[in-house]
Amino acid sequence: MNEHKFEFDPKQYGLPDLEQIKEYRVWDSHYHGYLTSGDPISYNDKMLKYVHRMGIERVISVDIGGTLPRPLEPKPYDDEKRKFLEENTDYFSGIIPIDPGFPEESVQKMVDWIENGPCIGIKYVGGNQLGITCDHPNNDMIIEKAIELDAVVYIHTWIKTGGEPRHIGGANLSGESLPWHVTKLAERFPDKILICGHAGGDWELGIRAIRSSENVFMEFAGADPQSGGVDMAVNELGADRIVWGGHGPSRSFATELAKVLEADLTDEERMKIFGRNYRKLAKPIFDKKGIKIKV
Amino acid sequence: MxxxxxxxxxxxxxxxxxxxxxxxxxxxxxxxxxxxxxxPKEGPQIVDTFVHLFEWPFRKLKYSGTEPLVQKLKKHQIREAWAGNFEALFHKDIDGTNRRLMEECRRYDPDFLKPIGSVNPTWPDWEEDLRRCHEEYHMAGIRVHPDYQMIDLASTEFRSLVEKAAERNMFVQIAGDLEDPRHHHPLVNTRNHSFEPIVDVARAVPQARIQLVHWNRKVRADLLSRLVELPNIVFDSSRIEGAGELGALMNGESWYGPRESIPADRFLFGSHAPFFAVESALLKLFEHYMTVGQLEQVMYKNANGFYNV
Structure with missing residues (x-):
């Protein structure tokens, strides 16, 4: 791949060019470069070429330690990921998947990877072994530890239509949280910001579900680039409660950037969504780790 | 051009x-x-092979009216759009949807909007719908939605439709889906028809011109390899998903598709506007490096060739 050359000028097509994207200071809060099937190290190397080609300033890898289905089981690649995180703090960060079915073990993983390691937060994944959603009391000790560490909390949510009779959320996986699970958890920790990941996939419902919970932010990666989604999110939540994710490689940066570029926003609002909101959220833990970031 | x-x-x-x-x-x-x-050089204008007019019944889309949609597309250097009608997914009077589509395209800008009607071969008198699309509405092709229109692609009716369209030198667009099924309104329960039978249909009717549109959720890597072997099938780009995936498919670097390269002459630009943000399809042209030749093929040359046989 010719990593940096654009044959035609994106501006001609009503798109920002590379320099303009860099000026937005895009932080990808949902980076899956370390795919947990196959060789995650080589996948990450391949994925980073697209990160740089598209002008992404920083990625936050969400596949650190174990695998998404078994986040608490160490894997052979873990040491290599840790080393990469430690050596590339200028553009590469990580959050660790945890499993609320096993809260003590999850907290121990936070000690190992956040308190005594390079990571900056935790991720609730889409489903888990024991079917524990994020509103369950098991989660309290996990969030208390996250508060102590200033760790970012990202919660995968989705609203899948299905079941018998068909209803919203009826096809969710066991333990896969819905946006209204996040708001229940948020009520118990009103001073902690929680990120409602993927906007529930079904953004029209997900946005409304979290609207009145001021300490719940929205991230909207991983779903199709439906027109109007970010417009509605800004109208209902304001531009200060939205963060951006890329979800590559299963999603293209094209898909995720387009959602914001298509919305009727000021450049200031775009900068907030593309990165500034996340930087504000994560600055305390970057400070703790001695990593200087400019909000 | x-x-x-x-x-x-x-x-x-x-x-x-x-x-x-x-x-x-x-x-x-x-x-x-x-x-x-x-x-960067000045690039060509684009032919968008997958847009829809009229109303999506489950949401007021941001660019749902013909005027706002066309202005939006033109703003992004699209010079021609092949327009279907959302109504064709749900209306029983499918001829009425085709007629309104033709009238809207003609009324608005016939050089820009090319009407693509729809025919449901499982419903009565469909041959007459096809004839009207061709002879009265002067449509170059038709678009079918198997999951919404409940068309089994292995059925004799579907093969007959493809044969009769080919006899009229009309192309057939086969749409995978329009919306992620996980987000359907619970009242909607579309069929999930396999795209496997398209291989046999395309082989049995070699003179047919078939374009798969918004196809990716239906086509895994092995099926894509078999479809690519058939020269009368092309693909739109509206839901080619994954980091740099459009260029990666052409260069043998796909994340999820076949390992072998798929030539650029098999891909046509499609945006799925106004349901999708058109910026998504446009940015896919830049996410992976493509040569000028590859870009031109995707942006307009392949569409011109496919439409104007």
């Missing part, structure tokens, strides 16, 4: 030529400048 010399290239070339002629001996020195890294 004519190849145009853009203003930057024109100025650069004419300036250097003039100076070189006026000042003998300067040609070699100026050549260094001429070989300096070039800024």
């Amino acid at each position: 004519k190849n145009k010399l853009n203003r930057r290239d024109f100025c650069q070339q004419t300036l250097f030529s003039s100076i070189a002629l006026a000042l003998p001996g300067t040609t070699q020195a100026l050549g260094k400048f001429a070989r300096a890294p070039m800024k």
